[in-house]
Amino acid sequence: MTALLAGVETGGTRCNLAIGTGPGDLRATESIPTTGPDETIGRITAVLAEHAPIAAIGIGAFGPVDVDPGSETWGRVGNTPKPGWRGADLAGRLAGELGGVPVGFDTDVNAAALGERRWGAGEGLDDLVYLTVGTGIGGGAVAGGRAVRGLGHPEMGHVPIPRDPARDPFRGSCPYHGDCLEGLASGTAMRARWGVGGEELPPEHDAWRLEAEYLAHGIAAIAYVLSPRRVILGGGVMRAPGLLELVRSELERRLAGYVDAPELVRPGLGDRAGVLGALALAEEALALSS
């Protein structure tokens, strides 16, 4: 019997769970609201208890989190404004409730990058990026076959990019940096700039050209720093008809032939990239422990 694994994606509003050995063998999936840490962790462990024994758990968490295995606060939530969550020991408490099983821990977007590599649009690639463009913008990366972690974890939404104030007087919605990539191109930024959400802007609206230019700048920065073979673009904003194609042509224009553009593709796992990536983290943790 193959050991069951648990994948947990903790998000700002909901937590998603998957129990099984992979997308083709899921014994259960659940989505629960993210409330305070005690209540949320209690609900997660209650679901997992129904499927005992669980051999390993993987957690893809909303940031900031401590992903440094050498750190005393590894597996904990960092400086989040979300009430009660700062310092919460996600990895320790969840693994502890399961009797101390191996635990893999990373950001939700690094998990998504690992999940897409394992079962989705990044299969077989050692060098790829997963970028989600939704309410915020986040990116995770695999380089040389491993999730990218270092001093902290990637925060690709916050790369500085050029803005021409004559063309776009909107000063950006990021509370830290104003007009960084997320401040200019997230769903939140679009709503603040245009007064309505992207889903209400018709395909011929100027908003989409500007959006594609900003995203192309961000992806160009990623390409010049990390040289991924493929960039997988998820998130609600990317569902806008024609946007992926616009981003592709803007990226080619901006790279100007200096380097080849990475392939830009949609997620193979759809909205399940994060939670299935958490399952891939569990698989990795189990392999490392045996």
Added chain:
Amino acid sequence: MTALLAGVETGGTRCNLAIGTGPGDLRATESIPTTGPDETIGRITAVLAEHAPIAAIGIGAFGPVDVDPGSETWGRVGNTPKPGWRGADLAGRLAGELGGVPVGFDTDVNAAALGERRWGAGEGLDDLVYLTVGTGIGGGAVAGGRAVRGLGHPEMGHVPIPRDPARDPFRGSCPYHGDCLEGLASGTAMRARWGVGGEELPPEHDAWRLEAEYLAHGIAAIAYVLSPRRVILGGGVMRAPGLLELVRSELERRLAGYVDAPELVRPGLGDRAGVLGALALAEEALALSS
């Protein structure tokens, strides 16, 4: 007897050679002019022949080069404007001349990152960046203990960064992108903007604040994508008194507390980072072959 290794750094104007087992055990170092590929490769092999047998060779090459081990043109020079060098089979010819010894091949800046990690300012770190700010700007990276390669190799000098035309009307010196990081902050850009080279600009000149701001933008982009623990800053422009300190304070200001800043330090190997990095590549190639 420890086997002798050869490190070769090929630069636009000169090639540097180091023969030995590490910086504390160098049997020979040489610098030869970079002319055409046949003449240059001939001179390099003549030097290496004096120290036979050589057990492995490492090459850190000026880009663009093909660093993909799965590619048919691995080890060759790419689309360089340098006469005669396009397509030159650097790795194949040098290893062939030495009787088919193991060969490590990477960009000069990835080699420098590996060299600093092995013997210099990055000792013991698995996640670091080497950024050189000279005539051009180039960056190499180690992530998870390995040099970063993917679709191609990092080209960190070309990250797009913000420029305020009201403050800096100079449109940038990069022939591909205009006002990318290299186009705004390289030694070439400084000379084009101010009419004199950085070495003639006094420390109180406005040029240095602007330079520090652009470099801080570039390093912020690197930090958000790759999260290195340390960024090692080499190259002629970085020798300007006070510049490193200015970049540090600009970087803190721009990250705005959202993530911790990577440490910014000078190279431990000085100008020898590239050639000693090539020696580290030789060491790695030998280890992988045995």
